[in-house]
Amino acid sequence: MARYAVLLLALLLLAAYWLGREPPPKPRQAVGAAELYGVRFRLYPEADPDAEWVFEAGRVDYDPGRRESRVVGLSRGERWVKGELDLKLRAEEVRIDRYDNLTMPRAEVEIPKECWRVELIGSHATPVRVDQRRGFFAPRFRLEGPGVRVEGEGFRSDFGLEDASWHSGREEWRTGEENDCNP
Numbered sequence: 001m002a003r004y005a006v007l008l009l010a011l012l013l014l015a016a017y018w019l020g021r022e023p024p025p026k027p028r029q030a031v032g033a034a035e036l037y038g039v040r041f042r043l044y045p046e047a048d049p050d051a052e053w054v055f056e057a058g059r060v061d062y063d064p065g066r067r068e069s070r071v072v073g074l075s076r077g078e079r080w081v082k083g084e085l086d087l088k089l090r091a092e093e094v095r096i097d098r099y100d101n102l103t104m105p106r107a108e109v110e111i112p113k114e115c116w117r118v119e120l121i122g123s124h125a126t127p128v129r130v131d132q133r134r135g136f137f138a139p140r141f142r143l144e145g146p147g148v149r150v151e152g153e154g155f156r157s158d159f160g161l162e163d164a165s166w167h168s169g170r171e172e173w174r175t176g177e178e179n180d181c182n183p
Helices: 002-021
Strands: 034-043 051-063 068-081 084-090 093-096 102-104 106-111 116-121 128-131 135-145 148-157 168-173
Touching: 106 128
Parallel strands: none
Antiparallel strands: 034 051, 051 068, 068 084, 068 093, 084 106, 093 102, 102 128, 106 116, 116 135, 128 135, 135 148, 148 168
């Protein structure tokens, strides 16, 4: 009987030695980056519960480490508020951060209801930013609407362009001009 106990103890020690030599199991890796092609999606910003963004793009890349999406080849970008089209956004590339804010090197925004067109110009170092709580920020801009054209720097505005400001630029007011806008 003692012989079996010693043999069993030897097997247990051998098994412990063998298992101790194995490398520890690797922890599960987070799911890697994702790439989606021919994408249509909606964004419901937490900071602006009345708004809904609708996008169509050639490709969307998601980086889980930064919790950021990169939208490339945007063919449709629209902001809807309470079921009504608020604005249209055109840009080559858009980054959407974890707070649903958008950044891009350059963008064109059209506000159909007011017949405004705004070209927002930034760079990779200082991009155009769409903050879901506050509106637009751009290093440079060109704004055109019925009877007015403005170019300048340091543009800030809410989504309706009702509280727009900039720190330098030039304004051109035109009267008697036909308005070709069809909201």
